[in-house]
Amino acid sequence: MLEGEFTEGPANEAAPTRSPARTERAHVPVAHLLQAVVTARRAARRLRHTPLHAPILRVEADLAAALPPSVSRTAAAATLGVTRHALAQWITRGAVPVAGPGRGAAAGVPTPFLLDLLERVEV
Numbered sequence: 219m220l221e222g223e224f225t226e227g228p229a230n231e232a233a234p235t236r237s238p239a240r241t242e243r244a245h246v247p248v249a250h251l252l253q254a255v256v257t258a259r260r261a262a263r264r265l266r267h268t269p270l271h272a273p274i275l276r277v278e279a280d281l282a283a284a285l286p287p288s289v290s291r292t293a294a295a296a297t298l299g300v301t302r303h304a305l306a307q308w309i310t311r312g313a314v315p316v317a318g319p320g321r322g323a324a325a326g327v328p329t330p331f332l333l334d335l336l337e338r339v340e341v
Contacts (some may be wrong), residue, residue, distance in 0.1 A: 288326035
C-alpha cells in the first residue's frame, strides 16, 4: 500500500461531510434567536463603557438580521411564556400589535415589538 492511500474499513472510514449550503445556514428556531438577541442587548447595555460594547452590538445586529419581520402568534406566546389565549387577549385589547402576512389570526407579532417586550420582562 502506498503512503496516503485510502482503504475501506473501520480504522479509515471518512467522516460524513456536509454540503456548503447546509453549513452556511443552519436552522435555528425563532425562539432561540429571539432569546439570543435579547441576551446580546442586555449584555451590550451592561457593558456600554467597555471595549466589548461594539462587538456585542455587531453580534446582536447579525442575530436580529436572521429573524423574520414578524413572529407567529404561537412562537410569540411560547417565547413570552404565556398561552396563545393570553396573547390573543392582549392583541384584542391593543396591548400587542399584529403584522405580517395574512389577516386576523394568521397575522403575527412584529419582531421589533416582541424583542422590545422580551427585553423588558424576565421569562
